[in-house]
Amino acid sequence: xxxxxxxxxxxxPFAIPYRKALRFASGEVRTAEHVLLRVRTAGGLLGQAEAxxxxxxxxxxxxxxxxxxxxxxGPALVGTSALxxxxxxxxxxxxxxxxxxxxxxxxxxxxxxxxxxxxxxxRLLGGYxxxxxxxxxxxxxxxxxxxxEAQRMIDxxxxxxxxxxxxxxxxxxxxxxxxxxREEFGDDVELYVDGNRxxxxxxxxxxxxxxADLGLTLAEELNPADDxxxxxxxxxxxxxxxxxxxxxTTPAEVxxxxxxxxxxxxxxxxARTGFSESQRVLHxxxxxxxxxxxxxxxxxxxxxxxxxxxxxxxxxxxxxxxxLSNFLDMSDDLLAEPLTITGGRMAAPTEPGLGLRLDEDKxxxxxxxx
Amino acid sequence: xxxxxxxxxxxxPFAIPYRKALRFASGEVRTAEHVLLRVRTAGGLLGQAEAxxxxxxxxxxxxxxxxxxxxxxGPALVGTSALxxxxxxxxxxxxxxxxxxxxxxxxxxxxxxxxxxxxxxxRLLGGYxxxxxxxxxxxxxxxxxxxxEAQRMIDxxxxxxxxxxxxxxxxxxxxxxxxxxREEFGDDVELYVDGNRxxxxxxxxxxxxxxADLGLTLAEELNPADDxxxxxxxxxxxxxxxxxxxxxTTPAEVxxxxxxxxxxxxxxxxARTGFSESQRVLHxxxxxxxxxxxxxxxxxxxxxxxxxxxxxxxxxxxxxxxxLSNFLDMSDDLLAEPLTITGGRMAAPTEPGLGLRLDEDKxxxxxxxx
Numbered sequence: 001x002x003x004x005x006x007x008x009x010x011x012x013p014f015a016i017p018y019r020k021a022l023r024f025a026s027g028e029v030r031t032a033e034h035v036l037l038r039v040r041t042a043g044g045l046l047g048q049a050e051a052x053x054x055x056x057x058x059x060x061x062x063x064x065x066x067x068x069x070x071x072x073x074g075p076a077l078v079g080t081s082a083l084x085x086x087x088x089x090x091x092x093x094x095x096x097x098x099x100x101x102x103x104x105x106x107x108x109x110x111x112x113x114x115x116x117x118x119x120x121x122x123r124l125l126g127g128y129x130x131x132x133x134x135x136x137x138x139x140x141x142x143x144x145x146x147x148x149e150a151q152r153m154i155d156x157x158x159x160x161x162x163x164x165x166x167x168x169x170x171x172x173x174x175x176x177x178x179x180x181x182r183e184e185f186g187d188d189v190e191l192y193v194d195g196n197r198x199x200x201x202x203x204x205x206x207x208x209x210x211x212a213d214l215g216l217t218l219a220e221e222l223n224p225a226d227d228x229x230x231x232x233x234x235x236x237x238x239x240x241x242x243x244x245x246x247x248x249t250t251p252a253e254v255x256x257x258x259x260x261x262x263x264x265x266x267x268x269x270x271a272r273t274g275f276s277e278s279q280r281v282l283h284x285x286x287x288x289x290x291x292x293x294x295x296x297x298x299x300x301x302x303x304x305x306x307x308x309x310x311x312x313x314x315x316x317x318x319x320x321x322x323x324l325s326n327f328l329d330m331s332d333d334l335l336a337e338p339l340t341i342t343g344g345r346m347a348a349p350t351e352p353g354l355g356l357r358l359d360e361d362k363x364x365x366x367x368x369x370x
Numbered sequence: 371x372x373x374x375x376x377x378x379x380x381x382x383p384f385a386i387p388y389r390k391a392l393r394f395a396s397g398e399v400r401t402a403e404h405v406l407l408r409v410r411t412a413g414g415l416l417g418q419a420e421a422x423x424x425x426x427x428x429x430x431x432x433x434x435x436x437x438x439x440x441x442x443x444g445p446a447l448v449g450t451s452a453l454x455x456x457x458x459x460x461x462x463x464x465x466x467x468x469x470x471x472x473x474x475x476x477x478x479x480x481x482x483x484x485x486x487x488x489x490x491x492x493r494l495l496g497g498y499x500x501x502x503x504x505x506x507x508x509x510x511x512x513x514x515x516x517x518x519e520a521q522r523m524i525d526x527x528x529x530x531x532x533x534x535x536x537x538x539x540x541x542x543x544x545x546x547x548x549x550x551x552r553e554e555f556g557d558d559v560e561l562y563v564d565g566n567r568x569x570x571x572x573x574x575x576x577x578x579x580x581x582a583d584l585g586l587t588l589a590e591e592l593n594p595a596d597d598x599x600x601x602x603x604x605x606x607x608x609x610x611x612x613x614x615x616x617x618x619t620t621p622a623e624v625x626x627x628x629x630x631x632x633x634x635x636x637x638x639x640x641a642r643t644g645f646s647e648s649q650r651v652l653h654x655x656x657x658x659x660x661x662x663x664x665x666x667x668x669x670x671x672x673x674x675x676x677x678x679x680x681x682x683x684x685x686x687x688x689x690x691x692x693x694l695s696n697f698l699d700m701s702d703d704l705l706a707e708p709l710t711i712t713g714g715r716m717a718a719p720t721e722p723g724l725g726l727r728l729d730e731d732k733x734x735x736x737x738x739x740x
Contacts, residue, residue: 083489086498086685117487119453126646128456251657259629280653287621287654315456 002043004082004116009074009105010038011051011066014366017331022298023140023165027056032300032330035065035101036363039108041082047111048356050302050334051104052271057246058099065101066369073098073105082112085276099249099272100297106274107306107354114353122348125275125313131347132311135161135321136328137194137296140168143180150181150189153325158344161190161321167198167222171207182214190321191215192240195222201230208238218265218293218320221245225262232261241265241291249273251280258288265290268317270306271297278310286316294322301333304346305354312348322346334358334366372413374452374486379444379475380408381421381436384736387701392668393510393535397426402670402700405435405471406733409478411452417481418726420672420704421474422641427616428469435471436739443468443475452482455646469619469642470667476644477676477724484723492718495645495683501717502681505531505691506698507564507666510538513550520551520559523695528714531560531691537568537592541577552584560691561585562610565592571600578608588635588663588690591615595632602631611635611661619643621654628658635660638687640676641667648680656686664692671703674716675724682718692716704728704736 015033022029032052039047053060076091088109092102114121122130136159138146146164153159162181166174174193181191193216199207204222218241225231225247235242244263248254249272257263266285268278285292294311297303304327311322324346327333336359339346349355364370385403392399402422409417423430446461458479462472484491492500506529508516516534523529532551536544544563551561563586569577574592588611595601595617605612614633618624619642627633636655638648655662664681667673674697681692694716697703706729709716719725734740 081493081497083493084497086496086683090498090685117489119487123451123453126456127451127454128460251653252659255657255659279649280657283621283650283653284657287625287650287657289622289625313456315460 002045002116003041004112005042006039006077006080006082007042008040009069009077011069012036012038012363013062013066013368014334014363015368016300016333016366018329019331020329022329029298032298033062034300035062035104036302036334037069037104037108039077039082039105039112041112045112045115047082047108047115047353048302048358049104049107049111049306049354050300051100052297052299052303053100054297058097058249058272060098060100065098068095068098068101069105073101077105082109082116085109089276103270103272103274103277106276107270110275111354111356118352120348120350120352121275121354122309122313125279125310127313128315129312129318131345132294132308132318132324133161133321134159134324134341134344134346135163136325137163137165137323139165143177146177147180147184150185157341159325159341160188160344163323164191164193165196166193166207167195171199171203175207175210178211178214178216190217192218192220193222194220197221197224199223201227201234204234205237212239216240218243220267221247225257228260228262235261235264243267243293245295251284254281254284255288258290263290266292267295268292268310269295269297270310271299271303275310282314282316291320292316293320296323296326298326300330301327301335301339302356304339305349305356308346309348309354332362334362372415372486373411374482375412376409376447376450376452377412378410379439379447381439382406382408382733383432383436383738384704384733385738386670386703386736388699389701390699392699399668402668403432404670405432405474406672406704407439407474407478409447409452409475409482411482415482415485417452417478417485417723418672418728419474419477419481419676419724420670421470422667422669422673423470424667428467428619428642430468430470435468438465438468438471439475443471447475452479452486455479459646473640473642473644473647476646477640480645481724481726488722490718490720490722491645491724492679492683495649495680497683498685499682499688501715502664502678502688502694503531503691504529504694504711504714504716505533506695507533507535507693509535513547516547517550517554520555527695527711529695529711530558530714533693534561534563535566536563536577537565541569541573545577545580548581548584548586560587562588562590563592564590567591567594569593571597571604574604575607582609586610588613590637591617595627598630598632605631605634613637613663615665621650624651624654625658628660633660636662637665638662638680639665639667640680641669641673645680652684652686661690662686663690664694666693666696668696670700671697671705671709672726674709675719675726678716679718679724702732704732
């Protein structure tokens, strides 16, 4: 066992353009301006993970992540053992917010641990499965374009589960899309919807009623959770699990929203809760008796790898397809070997740690700090 | 990394007499008739843990544990990798009940993992601390005898936290004991009470009122949780956290009892939820915002070692003293080096795995199957 004392923590901002802008009810994204976090130990191990700033959801920016890691989180971790995750959590929790920075550090530490222990992290976390079924997100567009996109995903990757972004005005635009998808693909595909809070409670209720024959399996954040009573009224009548995503990003928020009747399922995102805190969210959801789905924070390939590792590790996260395909929209990425989706599934890496191998030339090209 | 495939699972019944009978409101115990579980891997590793049958609490007997391991749980685990804890959990959950058998198997598997990964299990679980403060249980007796016992624990082990067993008729017997302890030791000791459901709700309320000046820090299972409204009424007026122990032994029970107002704290016992399920209970309790205490299932030294490992590993279990001293009442044990309590604390083992070293001569002497 090499010396696991953390010697340095580095935050590297980088930018990679998307092939096309991603559009949904809460905004759009044109360039992945993420931060690569690197944790180095005295024994020479390098742990890495990716933090995606989402100012509209968590208030973090690329610059804020770099700053909080350089000034607070890095110094808090240096000198501790990579094994002491509970101590890391205690120290980082003194600073409120900054979820993706904290999450990426936790996952970079797990990368170190997996390498030190010579095991892939998905096996250390629970080892339930070696791969996860993939769900693909379909962003706003005309019905025929979205049908064509779904067909391409079926043909190229074997993906048959689709999360349809809804929340447009009027809601009938979205209903038409979902109906077109169902009519084109019949029972061969699983369909669910994510509103990103774009509708009111009553619009959501009307849309759900008009889609009642379309066999949806989940409905996510159709209206804002802060419309407290409207949301509760909607969730009570929703015939499928109603997923809390941006409204339940911490264990306490999960408890409040589920007990408050604002959700009957929870989205788990490693981008915001890492592995250690995602286990807390998962165990809480299990204990409360609500279902989970592995969500996507518009992750790059590094972040996607983290999602599949956590999702494959546990039984309850393996029951549904995980949202793992957003990286396909990026024009390039940092991994030496791009991730692949085959037969509708993504494999968890078999190498020790997170199994990340970065292309250093690409990092040099995309990093913004030199 | 050696081959971690589980090759065999063995259940060895053994019996060790207590120095004196342990008495409390729900019964008494004269002999530790436990089961040692052994998991062997193809690579030659041996994982071990202890299951304590508690028929009055879980319905298990020594014979039922041996039988369910021999007939169901052993065959379910053989052929899997020791890493695949989520798969183990899925397979074992097909059989209801049998909590201490399942828990001991989970901990024996963790023993294997720690050895294979060359790390003490408390560090793999979170690594928060290297030791845990110890709470000692004082069983029914006359006030002067219990004061003397507490004094002995202070003198010999530096223990200053005492869990006083209450629930006698009339309740004034118990109030006199707690008052005698506080008068003797002043503010130098922490005192809390465990009723093992021996009182009614109204007796409990009267007792709490009469002990209001005695600075108790917790009250556990004073009356039965199945007296649903009486319990809720009692918990609402209880000025300290009211601990659910035998009424909340699974995550779903924790959720029901806490949400039902029957408890405001949870006892975590590795004897019944192992490490993997204890993390679920812990994370659920944290997410619900209720405190935890590491409880004792009248564990032997092997079981006590498991409790200190889990308790030291996590921040929230380290906040209170753990109930780790019941083994002192046994006339002998299986460990080659007996556990020690020094300065009121017990150290988590520093050896890989659970750090168990058994005295094989003692096992030969106490085992009941040869």
